[in-house]
Amino acid sequence: MTATTTTTTPNPDPSGSPGLSKPVGDPPLLEVRNLTVTYGGGADAVPAVRGVDLRVEAGQKLGIAGESGCGKSTLALALLRLLPATATLSGEILLDGEDVLTMKWGRLRAVRWAGASIVFQGAMHSLNAVHRVGDQIAEPILLHSKSTPAAARRRAGELLEQVGLPAARAQAYPHELSGGQRQRVMIAMALACDPRLIVADEPTTALDVMIQAQILRLIEALVADQGVGLIMISHDLAVLADTCDRLSVMYAGRVVEEGPARQVYADARHPYGRALSAAFPRIGDLSSRHAPRGLPGDPPDPSALPGGCTFHPRCPVALDSCATEDQELRDAGAERRAACVLVDAPVPAGADDTRSTT
Ligand SMILES: Nc1ncnc2c1ncn2[C@@H]1O[C@H](COP(=O)(O)OP(=O)(O)OP(=O)(O)O)[C@@H](O)[C@H]1O
Ligand SMILES: [Mg+2]
Numbered sequence: 001m002t003a004t005t006t007t008t009t010p011n012p013d014p015s016g017s018p019g020l021s022k023p024v025g026d027p028p029l030l031e032v033r034n035l036t037v038t039y040g041g042g043a044d045a046v047p048a049v050r051g052v053d054l055r056v057e058a059g060q061k062l063g064i065a066g067e068s069g070c071g072k073s074t075l076a077l078a079l080l081r082l083l084p085a086t087a088t089l090s091g092e093i094l095l096d097g098e099d100v101l102t103m104k105w106g107r108l109r110a111v112r113w114a115g116a117s118i119v120f121q122g123a124m125h126s127l128n129a130v131h132r133v134g135d136q137i138a139e140p141i142l143l144h145s146k147s148t149p150a151a152a153r154r155r156a157g158e159l160l161e162q163v164g165l166p167a168a169r170a171q172a173y174p175h176e177l178s179g180g181q182r183q184r185v186m187i188a189m190a191l192a193c194d195p196r197l198i199v200a201d202e203p204t205t206a207l208d209v210m211i212q213a214q215i216l217r218l219i220e221a222l223v224a225d226q227g228v229g230l231i232m233i234s235h236d237l238a239v240l241a242d243t244c245d246r247l248s249v250m251y252a253g254r255v256v257e258e259g260p261a262r263q264v265y266a267d268a269r270h271p272y273g274r275a276l277s278a279a280f281p282r283i284g285d286l287s288s289r290h291a292p293r294g295l296p297g298d299p300p301d302p303s304a305l306p307g308g309c310t311f312h313p314r315c316p317v318a319l320d321s322c323a324t325e326d327q328e329l330r331d332a333g334a335e336r337r338a339a340c341v342l343v344d345a346p347v348p349a350g351a352d353d354t355r356s357t358t
Helices: 072-079 105-113 133-146 147-164 167-171 179-191 209-226 235-243 260-265 271-278 286-290
Strands: 030-039 046-058 061-065 087-097 115-120 198-201 229-234 246-251 254-258
Touching: 030 198, 046 087, 046 229, 046 254, 061 072, 061 235, 072 115, 072 198, 072 229, 087 246, 105 115, 105 133, 115 133, 115 179, 115 235, 133 147, 133 179, 147 167, 147 179, 167 198, 179 198, 179 209, 198 209, 209 229, 209 235, 229 235, 229 286, 235 246, 235 260, 246 260, 254 271, 260 271
Parallel strands: 061 229, 061 246, 115 198, 198 229
Antiparallel strands: 030 046, 030 087, 246 254
C-alpha cells in the first residue's frame, strides 16, 4: 500500500451533521477528508474509493450502504491502512485528529485494536480453526497491554460474557460454535482493547433474521454503554436505518447521499438512495411484497466509469445534462446532502418507479 497525502480543501463539517456538543477545537473521533483509494495503476487502475468525506463522533453510529463493489470494504480497510500493497491512498483519515495515513508503523500498531478495530466481512470464517476462541480473544490483549497471560484469559472470559456467551465457551474451538456465537466471538475480539471506534463490515449478513436482530441489538448496546463510535457497513438500508443515527450511501466509490438514517431510508433525495430503499420491502406494505422493487442493471466497473454522473445510465429520472455533468454533494435539507442535479426539483410522478419487471 502506498500512502500519499494530498492537500485537501478544508471542510469543517463534511457530514453536515450538527455534531455533539463538545469543547471548541476538540477534533471529532473520526474525520475522513477527500479519501481516494486506487488499486493497481496504469490502464488497469481500479479507483475503488473516490473523494469520500465522513465524520463520526464518539457515541455516534454511522451506516454505510451501497451495492456490491461500490467500495464499502475498501473504505473500511483504508481506515486502518489494512489494504494490500497495490493500493494507493490519498486524502486524510483523522482519528482523534491524528492522520492514520502518515502514522509511523509503531504508532499504527498501537492504534489498531486500541484506537479502532474492525469486525471483518465474512468474519465468521476468519477465526483460526485450531485455536480455542478464548486464546484468540486474549491474543490482542497480550500484544497491546502489559497483561499477564492469566489476566488476558480472565479478560477474554469477561468479554465473552459481555457479548452474551458464558465465559466457559472460551475453551471452545470455532467449529463447536454456531454462526451467531462465532460472530459474537468476533465482536468480543473487536472490543478486546477498548477501541474508541468499531468498524463492522456486514456483521450480520450471513446470519438468520433472529440472530441478526440479536447481534444488532448487542452492537447498539455496546456502543451506548461504552460511548464508542460505530461505522456499520451493509447493503441492507433497512438494517442500517434501524441501527444507525446517520447514513452515507455510496455509489461507484463515492458518497452520493448522506443524512439522518431514518430520513434517508424513508425519503432519499438521490435516485440511487430511493432505488436502494425501495429494494427492501417495508412491514405492512403489501404492494412491495407482491411486486418486489429492484434497480435494473449493475453498478459500473470502477475501471470504466461512465462520464457525467456515474449513476445516469441507470437513473430513471436522468436529464440529458447528467451524461456530461458530474455532480458533487449539495445541501438537500437539514443535515442532508445529495449528489443529484434534481435535489431541488420535484420528482415527476411515476418517473422514479424502479419496480423490476424481471
Ligand atoms: N485487492 C484488490 N485489488 C483490485 N481491486 C480490488 C481489490 N479489492 C477490491 N477491489 C475492487 O474494488 C471495488 C470495490 O470493492 P469493495 O470490496 O470495496 O466493494 P464492497 O462495496 O465492499 O462490495 P461487497 O458489498 O460485495 O462487499 C470492486 O470493483 C472490487 O473489484
Ligand atoms: Mg465488502
